[in-house]
Amino acid sequence: SEEIEWWDYDDAEEMADAVAGDIGFIIEAAIDARGAAVIALSGGKTPIPIYERLAKAKIDWKRVTIVPTDERIVPLGDPLSNVTMIAKTFLPKGARVMPIVPAATADYKAAGRSADALMQDLHWPLDLCLLGVGADGHTASIFPGPDFDEALSGPNERRALGVMPEPLPKEAPVARVTLSRAAIVSARALIIAVTGDAKKKVIEQAIKQGPSSAYPIGRVLADAELPVDIHWAAA
Ligand code: 6PG
Numbered sequence: 001s002e003e004i005e006w007w008d009y010d011d012a013e014e015m016a017d018a019v020a021g022d023i024g025f026i027i028e029a030a031i032d033a034r035g036a037a038v039i040a041l042s043g044g045k046t047p048i049p050i051y052e053r054l055a056k057a058k059i060d061w062k063r064v065t066i067v068p069t070d071e072r073i074v075p076l077g078d079p080l081s082n083v084t085m086i087a088k089t090f091l092p093k094g095a096r097v098m099p100i101v102p103a104a105t106a107d108y109k110a111a112g113r114s115a116d117a118l119m120q121d122l123h124w125p126l127d128l129c130l131l132g133v134g135a136d137g138h139t140a141s142i143f144p145g146p147d148f149d150e151a152l153s154g155p156n157e158r159r160a161l162g163v164m165p166e167p168l169p170k171e172a173p174v175a176r177v178t179l180s181r182a183a184i185v186s187a188r189a190l191i192i193a194v195t196g197d198a199k200k201k202v203i204e205q206a207i208k209q210g211p212s213s214a215y216p217i218g219r220v221l222a223d224a225e226l227p228v229d230i231h232w233a234a235a
Pocket of ligand 1: 043044046047069071082131133134139140172
């Protein structure tokens with residue numbers, strides 16, 4: 001993206017207010033324009049306060065479809081499951097939350113194919129993609145390394161696929177399903193929300209480095225055609 005705007009906050013609560021406000025606005029604009037909104041929300045811990053605030057917005061949630069940007073391949077209900085975390089907040093509001101990993105399976109490629117089939121039934125492009133970033137520069141479940149680059153770099157491949165990070169990430173040492181980079185960067189709005197110095201540093205490094213398989217977030221930023229907002233809270 002030619003245009004990257006940083007928004008800094010003292011703490012995560014303040015960031016959550018701002019980001020929830022922006023997402024609410026994007027959802028309403030999509031409903032006004034097209035009658036429905038399809039959004040991808042990140043997993044992990046950072047977005048939890050954002051989702052709690054967003055759920056309080058006066059939105060016609062029945063018109064909103066939510067998919068996770070990526071999912072850990074674990075049974076639904078597992079504490080590691082991103083979609084379970086998202087569903088807890090948005091299902092009671094009436095949103096349609098799509099578990100893109102239908103069942104626990106040892107076969108991550110098969111899980112990816114079934115997630116992809118579900119995704120192809122949605123309308124593209126996504127109205128919004130909210131991303132988190134790991135301290136290693138991963139985003140969604142696109143991890144650093146040439147294998148990922150190849151699997152995820154098709155310019156027009158808006159899809160979901162199964163991946164096996166190597167090494168397995170400490171916070172959730174399991175295979176994943178993730179949106180491809182093309183699916184992410186084609187979204188009508190791209191928002192990144194992160195906390196802490198390590199993540200700020202890795203994003204700055206990724207921008208400096210330019211597109212490289214060492215920094216998946218850097219390639220996303222480079223490929224995005226629209227302006228990207230990066231929200232960062234110190235703690
Ligand atoms: C996941 C995510 C992932 C996440 C980052 C940051 O399933 O792990 O979707 O890409 O956004 O790892 O996670 P935290 O917010 O927990 O640090």
